[in-house]
Amino acid sequence: MTYTPITGDIIEELITICSLSNVITDRERIEGYSHDETSREQFCAMPEVVVTPTTTSQVAQIMRLADRYTIPVTPRGAGSGLSGGAIPLFGGIVLSLEKMNRIIEVDEENLTVTAEAGIVTNELNERLKDTGLFFAGYPMSLESCFLGGNIAENAGGGKAIKYGVTRGYVLGLTVVTPQGEIVHLGGKVTKDVSSYDLKQLYIGSEGTLGIITEATIKLIGVPKVASTLLVPFTGAQEAISVVPLLMKQGIIPVSIEFMDRLSFAISAEYLNESLPLDGVGALLLIEVDGSDEAQVEADLIAVGELCEEQGAMEVYIAEDANNRERIWAVRRAIAEAIKVYSPIQSLEDVVVPIASIPRVLPFLEELSAKYGLKIPCYGHAGDGNLHATVIKDPDWTMERWLETEPKILGELYAFIVGELEGKISGEHGIGVKRREFVKELTPKAEYELLKTLKSAFDPKNIMNPGKILI
Numbered sequence: 001m002t003y004t005p006i007t008g009d010i011i012e013e014l015i016t017i018c019s020l021s022n023v024i025t026d027r028e029r030i031e032g033y034s035h036d037e038t039s040r041e042q043f044c045a046m047p048e049v050v051v052t053p054t055t056t057s058q059v060a061q062i063m064r065l066a067d068r069y070t071i072p073v074t075p076r077g078a079g080s081g082l083s084g085g086a087i088p089l090f091g092g093i094v095l096s097l098e099k100m101n102r103i104i105e106v107d108e109e110n111l112t113v114t115a116e117a118g119i120v121t122n123e124l125n126e127r128l129k130d131t132g133l134f135f136a137g138y139p140m141s142l143e144s145c146f147l148g149g150n151i152a153e154n155a156g157g158g159k160a161i162k163y164g165v166t167r168g169y170v171l172g173l174t175v176v177t178p179q180g181e182i183v184h185l186g187g188k189v190t191k192d193v194s195s196y197d198l199k200q201l202y203i204g205s206e207g208t209l210g211i212i213t214e215a216t217i218k219l220i221g222v223p224k225v226a227s228t229l230l231v232p233f234t235g236a237q238e239a240i241s242v243v244p245l246l247m248k249q250g251i252i253p254v255s256i257e258f259m260d261r262l263s264f265a266i267s268a269e270y271l272n273e274s275l276p277l278d279g280v281g282a283l284l285l286i287e288v289d290g291s292d293e294a295q296v297e298a299d300l301i302a303v304g305e306l307c308e309e310q311g312a313m314e315v316y317i318a319e320d321a322n323n324r325e326r327i328w329a330v331r332r333a334i335a336e337a338i339k340v341y342s343p344i345q346s347l348e349d350v351v352v353p354i355a356s357i358p359r360v361l362p363f364l365e366e367l368s369a370k371y372g373l374k375i376p377c378y379g380h381a382g383d384g385n386l387h388a389t390v391i392k393d394p395d396w397t398m399e400r401w402l403e404t405e406p407k408i409l410g411e412l413y414a415f416i417v418g419e420l421e422g423k424i425s426g427e428h429g430i431g432v433k434r435r436e437f438v439k440e441l442t443p444k445a446e447y448e449l450l451k452t453l454k455s456a457f458d459p460k461n462i463m464n465p466g467k468i469l470i
Contacts, residue, residue, distance in 0.1 A: 001461050003090055004069040006048035014051055014093075017061045022099070024050040033094045036081040037335075038433055039344050041398065043084040047074065047094040054099045056174055056182055056213040062095060063211070064180030072465050073178075075207035077118065077149030080141050082335075082347055083431030085153070085206045089466035097148055100213060103127055110188050112171060114216045117148025124217075133219035136163035139427065140332050148212045154204030156427035158255045158331070161247075161382040162289075163220075165427065167203050172216035175202055178209075178463040188216060201453075206429050207464040209457040225296045226254070226289035228324045230275075230316040231307045236260045236282035236377070241358045242310045243381045246286070249306065251299045256382030257285040257331050260361075263338065263376040263389070267330045270337035275330065280313065284381070285331055287324075334378050335387070344392040346405055350416045351385040351426030363415050364388050371408055385426035388412065409437065417441050430468045439470050 004010075014023045024030050027046075035044045053059050066073045072092035079086055088094050097118040104114040108131055115124060122143045125134050139145060139157035149155070151173070156165040172186035185199040186192060202209055233239035243256055259267075260282045268275055286303055290296045304315040318324045335347060352360060361377065368375045373393055379386035390408055392401045416422040418441075424430075430438050439447060451469055454461075 001465065002070070003072050003092060003462075006071065006092065010065070010069065010071070011049060013065055014049065014062065017065070018051055018053045018058045022052045022054065024052070030094070033076060033079070033096065034087065036079045036084060036086045037339075038082060038084045038087075038431075039346075041344055042402070043087055043432060045087050045089050046091065047088040048091045050094045050096060052096045052099045056100075056176065059095065059176045059211055059213055060180045060182050062093065062180075063176050063178060066093060066462050067179050067460065070460055070462060072462050073211075074464050075148075075152070075211045077146035077152070078120070078144050080145045081149065081153065081431065082349070082428040083206075083425070083433045085429050085431035085464070085467055087432060089432060092462075095211065097146065097211075097213070101146075104214065106131065107188070108133065111219045112188050112216050113219055114172070114214060115147055116214050117146060117151075117212050119147050121145050121147055121150060128219065131219075132222055134222050135169060135217050136220055137166040137169040139166075140335075147215060147217075151203055151212055151215055152205065152207050153427065153429045156380065156383070156385060158257055158287075158328075158380060160380060160385075161256060162252050162254045167200070169218045170199065170203055170215055171218050173199050173202055173212055174214035175210045175212055178458040178460065183210075186216070190218065204429070206431060206467050208454060208467050208469075209463060211463075223289035224291050225293045226287060226324065227296055227300055228318045228327055229284075229286040229288075229300065229304060229307070230318065230327050231284045231286065231304075232280040232313045233283070233311060234279060234281050234313060236361050237358065238311050239282035239284050240361055240381060242284065242307060242312075243357050244354050245310065246303060246306060247354055247382065249302060251288070251302060253299075253303065253382060254287040254289050255285065255380070257379070258381035258386065259283045259285065259331060259334065259378040260376055262374065263334045263378040264330065266341050266376070267334040267337040270340060271330060271333055273326070273330055285327060331378070335389075338376060338389055338391070342391040342394070344398075344401060346390040346409065347428070348388045348390070348409070348412065348424075349379065349385060349426050349428045350388065350412065350422055350424060351383070352416060352420045352422035354382075354384050356420040356422065357381060357384055357386070359420060360386055360388075360416075363412075367408055367411060371404060373404075373408070380426075383426070384422070413437050413441060432467055435466075435468055435470055438468065
């Protein structure tokens with residue numbers, strides 16, 4: 001595909017559409033839009049211009065301009081993605097939704113909120129506090145990520161066992177197509193089989209089919225009671241093997257988070273947090289909530305007893321909000337802490353059927369030994385979604401790392417997909433980072449359907465080109 005370079009005349013048209021203050025051409029300022037949270041040394045590309053529209057109408061006008069001139073457009077939320085999905089591989093326009101951050105309507109009677117795509121997820125829930133309702137599908141990075149980015153990635157998180165992922169809460173979308181048309185999909189109804197469900201196609205499409213500008217989200221009541229267990233084990237395998245057993249008990253925890261010793265220790269040190277680690281090989285963080293205090297307590301006791309039966313060293317209960325937050329802060333900070341520990345890394349989020357969870361760690365240990373690299377592992381073990389992080393040895397050259405990393409990932413993905421019937425991404429998405437592996441591991445007929453879909457929606461391939469598909 002041949003794209004039109006950004007000219008002075010095109011810049012003037014963009015300024016006419018969304019004003020001078022919303023068009024950025026200064027190289028120093030646009031550098032921050034050249035990468036996301038993947039390794040900047042590996043995944044980075046400069047846009048030619050950044051636009052920050054403030055209305056859906058402006059987004060539509062920008063896309064009509066891009067369609068007319070055949071200019072690539074990369075939609076961007078908070079830039080907190082972990083797959084290179086917001087990197088402008090072909091230059092062109094980065095369209096940032098950062099200024100579209102209004103709550104349009106809180107409808108308590110219908111249990112919905114309608115908001116623009118650029119609102120920070122945590123801010124959305126903060127604004128809903130007085131209603132007793134919340135958006136339960138948010139991810140771990142809720143303090144930085146945008147609602148639109150969550151939807152574009154179908155983000156998951158630590159509460160997905162009980163509450164599910166983003167997809168389950170999206171009732172309606174306003175989307176701008178690659179041709180600049182504005183479409184309103186879904187609404188406030190919870191059931192709808194009136195035609196093809198286009199709304200669901202956009203969820204998880206990583207900005208390759210259109211730009212989400214507004215969303216209507218289903219809300220649920222905030223649970224009255226919550227309590228968290230921190231359960232240390234002497235070995236990682238002992239801890240991870242408990243997860244399928246817990247899921248068979250008839251109790252639905254909010255979370256079952258797994259942290260091996262290395263990931264937990266790196267995060268605790270990063271936060272200057274002192275938690276007991278003597279003899280600990282791994283930990284489970286288990287949260288239970290509900291509307292009845294007696295039931296939550298009974299569930300906690302049952303979960304704690306099962307962990308002890310399976311060899312837990314201890315069961316620590318954090319019932320008050322301060323202690324729960326203290327423990328969760330360590331879990332949420334792991335990715336950031338590992339990045340500080342080693343800026344060059346490959347953070348993965350493979351997902352497997354629950355029964356296959358115990359088979360993942362031994363394979364990671366084999367890979368670690370084979371290639372001589374550390375691979376700390378943590379993640380949402382209750383739904384089979386584990387974050388194995390391959391860390392570059394500081395003594396290695398970049399050339400050696402770039403040669404070795406694809407081999408490790410190739411072996412890991414082949415095992416996850418071929419042996420365990422899993423998938424290569426549970427919540428971080430494909431972006432540019434995993435697109436070659438998607439082509440390699442997707443059956444040909446299915447891959448051709450994906451390409452047909454992309455071509456039908458975006459025949460000029462201007463909408464976030466180079467992501468998901470090759």
